[in-house]
Amino acid sequence: MTKKQMKLGAFFNLPGHHVASWRYPSTDPRRTLELEHLKELALIAERGKFDMIFFADILGLPLSSHFATSAVKLDPLIIISALAAVTQNIGLTATLTTTYNEPFQVARKFAAIDHLSGGRAAWNVVTSASDKEASLFGKDKHLEHARRYERAEEFVDTTKKLWFSIEAEALVVDKEQGRFLDVEKVHPVDHQGEWFKVRGLLDAPSTPQGHPVIVQAGSSEAGKELAAKTAEVIFTAWQTLEEAQAFYRDVKGRLGKYGRKPEDLKIMPGVFITVAKTEAEAIAKKKELNSYILPEVGLAYLSNFVGADLSGYDVDAPLPEIAEAEDKTNPQIRSNIIRNLAEREGLETIREVYEFIAGARGHREIVGTPAQIADQLEEWFLNDGADGFNVMPPTFPEGLNDIVELVIPELQRRGLFRTEYESRTLRGNLGLSVPVNPYSKLAQPVQP
Structure with missing residues (x-):
């Protein structure tokens, strides 16, 4: 082995x-x-x-x-x-x-x-x-791809500071001496960055x-x-x-x-x-699974991955050329994978493409x-x-x-x-x- x-x-x-x-x-x-x-x-x-x-x-x-x-x-x-x-x-x-x-x-x-x-x-x-998530949270516009990742980096860093703010060993729980917490192992966060300002503690110690x-x-x-x-x-x-x-x-x-x-x-x-x-x-x-795909579902499904609305297209027509994304910082990785896949596998029609990626995406x-x-x-x-x-x-x-x-x-x-x-x-x-x-x-x- x-x-x-x-x-x-x-x-x-x-x-x-x-x-x-x-x-x-x-x-x-x-x-x-x-x-x-x-x-x-x-x-x-x-x-x-x-x-x-x-x-x-x-x-x-x-x-x-x-x-x-x-x-x-x-x-x-x-x-x-x-x-x-x-x-x-x-x-x-x-x-x-x-x-x-x-x-x-x-x-x-x-x-x-x-x-x-x-x-x-x-x-x-x-x-x-x-x-589409932006409107659910009262935002007029979605952040650009690059800016979202800048925010994410600071977000994860700040979250980790909170996870570490009370050490696991801080909980002494000494009933004999009446001592619950070792305050030397408590570390209030004071984070001030571009995206977040956080002061204080998480109300739970570091996890298992x-x-x-x-x-x-x-x-x-x-x-x-x-x-x-x-x-x-x-x-x-x-x-x-x-x-x-x-x-x-x-x-x-x-x-x-x-x-x-x-x-x-x-x-x-x-x-x-x-x-x-x-x-x-x-x-x-x-x-059998592919036989259950309605054409309108296949078109909507593929639209999500190629970054364009394909509704109304003939499913037995070739996959059309797609205009560049509005967000120039978005590399469109998944869309490129699917286009390369279609070319490599010799998939000639929209139907062939959506059936091929119907589960794997x-x-x-x-x-x-x-x-x-x-x-x-x-x-x-x-x-x-x-x-x-x-x-x-x-x-x-x-x-x-x-x-x-x-x-x-x-x-x-x-x-x-x-x-x-x-x-x-x-x-x-x-x-x-x-x-x-x-x-x-x-x-x-x-x-x-």
Whole structure:
């Protein structure tokens, strides 16, 4: 058995990652609002020994009479709070934007979840890609891409200061001497920056993980730099091993200037998996899911990724040229991935493109047997394309259950993935070190 073990996230996009998953016979979209169903899914992922469950979050998505995935959903932070009570080992990752929140709010909420889960919380740091979010928060205009990342960097830095403001060892709780707190281990924050002015303390001590794991999803220049400085896990999207290797070298190569080591950041590309016992069955399953895509849904779906409104286009016509984005600081990474994919795969029509990305959304897609899927994951993992993967099931619970029952045992058989959890904390399972409180060296020894 190799000592190197891949890390796996279970990406919960309910009722499934495929755009037509809600029409699939075994899914029930109404149940995505039920705790019992969410608990069932979390326990399936935990049975598969996944490192973490991950919930993305985009606000302001338009509602459609024919489109379900991600349009109607619950707050992921509330969901992981509930799942903390019904799981034991699996990490719990929720997305919260830095553009429309404040550091104290985020620090307080994630600290609470990390304490209550025994050290299993993670924060996926995003900057809100959709300009529709601005109007929900009373803003006339969305910040430009570059400015959003400047704000995000200061946001994460300020949040960490709050997480460290009361050292874990500050709680003395000496009933005999009547001493509750060691005030030498309390460090009020006095932050004054371009974006935030924060004075005071978080009202909870540092968490079982030191602080929750920081996750980041982004592949732009600004995103890579933010990840190199602050992230401990990065989710990304690539189609080929060569692209993944280039990204892996690039981001890992940036860590040194921030005093970090390559193992301090886990790179986990997304992978959309359709698995069955035979290749023919897996292909048939994908074709069945694609058969449920209404043309108007396919057009709306693809519009989100190419940055243009394709409604009214003939789905059997070629993908049109798209005008440049208004925000010149936005590199349009996902749009470029999809255009390159269409060219490489010889996809000639709009319908072919949206059917090809109907679940993966520009991430790597693998359709086949457990061995075929494991072969491709192993190739990326052992050749510096990934430290693991953020796994995207086509449907829930069926697609997730297929992966747990078919793919996970094959990875375990090859010695590439754990058979038991190594730790009760997310950091422990990911192989990440516990961050040292920067204030602790300033604290005076406790007097007897």
